[in-house]
Amino acid sequence: MNRKKLITTSLLGALLFTPLFAGDGVFSGMVRDYAAFRFSQTDLPVHEITADVRYEYYGDLGKLTLHPIAYSNPNKDLELSLGEAYMDFYLESTDVRIGMQKVIWGEAEGAFITDLVSPRNLRSFILADFTEIRKAVPAIKVDHYVGDYTVEAIWISHFIPFSPPSEGSMWKQEATLPFPSAITATVKDPTMPDSSLENSELFLSLSHFAPQLSWxxxxxxxxxxxxxxxxxxxxxxxxxxxxxxxxxYPFVGGSLNTSLASVVLRAEAALALDKPMNTLDMSANPPISLEKHHQVQTLVGLDWNMFGAQWSSQYLMIYTHEHHDQLISQMKSIKEFSHTLTFRVQDTFLDERLTAKLFTYVELDPANALFRPSLSYNLGDGVIVEGGAELFVGDEGGTFGSYQDNSLAFLSLRWYF
Structure with missing residues (x-):
């Protein structure tokens, strides 16, 4: 089923259930005009108008949510995306959500450790708002509450892959194929798993929420x-x-959040069991093959207030078991240990109308980074103007350094209603 059919079917299916909800509907959303200036090319590679609309219909049985998103770009077709379309049913000690939905797991900011339920939308690399990076999945989610504990079960009917940058996008990177120049290699589109019960996905979690420690x-x-x-x-x-x-592949993981005096400690870890990976061996025929390796991802984060500002830092480590130098991901080498740091500082001024923020990723090997400073001003009546920069620096072999020619300044105008 293609994207347009999926969006149309989901919206029509949700609307058919509207009569079951005796209540009132509420519209809200955001319209954004975003433009970017690229330093290296002295051009304007992005000018996009986004309409992000949410409709919520409240009734005796629960709530219906429809969340379509439209992107308009000069010289491109209008792009319609289904943010979410689901129904919530509220029972005595159980909530049930059915439909296209985004699910957020874990304690990480700007990273994906146990947050593996909803795939990523990387049409703008990782520069979109964190809430826009996740894609909706067709799922049934059940939350059962017992005191301070919550048991959550999620069944996804069929697989939805991540969204890479489109052809011609400034974020699209072509992989260097390991063949002699005399060989013409054609990369076929990925084969999707059949939509069947056998190929569906299942997730389970147990949570405990308390003032001093949540896990x-x-x-x-x-x-x-x-x-x-x-x-x-x-x-x-x-x-x-x-x-x-x-x-x-299967995975197990967990996260926690606790307070140490005035500092909030966050931690998260995930173990992927027999995770499939590619290997590249030019002496073999074929040169690219599949192997399975266990992989561990861990994150520790601290949040605190100082000098009237909000501060946050994180350390992310990825370890690949039984590593060797031939392991690759998207034609880039996988390291046995990968280390990434993030840092955020945010403060408000002028009666909290002006917000200054800096968010930074730093990858240690090879040394490269992404710096994201920004200023936003609330003009009132839901109108916010924001300007900033996305600065890629460091080794071209790194996650961020490979985009150093895409360093840019941006300006956006948002209206929330």
Whole structure:
């Protein structure tokens, strides 16, 4: 089912249930005009108008939510995206949500550790608002409450992959294929898993919420978000077809949040069991193959107030078990240990109408970073003007350094209603 059919079916299906809810509807949303100036090319590669609308219909049985999003760009077709479309049913000690929905797990800011239920939308790399990076999935989510404990079960009917940058986008990076110049390699579109009960995804979690310590343990059986090379087929003396597909694996993890005096400590970890990965060995035929490795991701974060401002820092480490130098992800080398730091400071001025913020990613090996300073001013009546920069620096082999030619300044005008 293509995107337009999925959006239309979800919206019509949700509207059919509207008569079951005797109540009132509420519209809210945001309209944003965003433009970016790229330093290296002295051009305006992005000018996008976004209409983000949410309709909530409250009734005796629960709530209906419809959340379509439209993107308008010069010289491009109007892009319609389904943010969410679901129904909530509120029972005595259980909440049930059915439909296209986003699910957020974990304690990380700007990183995905146990937050693996909703795939990522990377059409703008990771520069979109954190709430816009996640995509909705067709799911049934059940939350059962017992005192301070919550048991959550999520069943996703069929797999939804991540959204990479589109062809021609400034964020699209072409992988360097490991073939001699005389060989013409054609990369095929990824093969999607069949929509069947066998291929559905399941997630479970147990949470405890308390003033001094809140924790969650969770896990799931899911499809990997990004496609892998599944085979290299020789179609001629100088031609190869590279097939791609998605592989699945289980994971277990957890997170916690506690206060130490005036400091908030956040921690999160996930263990991916037998996670499929590609290997690149030019002496082998074919040179690209699949292996499975355990992988651990951990994060520790601190939040505190100082000098009237809000401060936050995080340390993220990824460890790949039984690592060797031939492991790759999207044609980039996977390291045995990967280390990333984040830092955020935010303060308000002028009766909290002016907000100054700096968010930074720093990858240690190779050394590269993304600096995101911004200023926003609340003009009143839901209108906010914001300006800032996205500065990519460091080694071109790094996650952020590879985009150093895309450093930019931006200006946006948002109206919330």
């Amino acid at each position: 969650t343990v969770n896990g799931g059986y899911l499809w990997g978000d990004e496609p892998l090379v599944t085979s290299v087929i020789t179609t001629g003396a100088t031609t190869r077809d590279i097939a791609q597909g998605y592989e699945r």
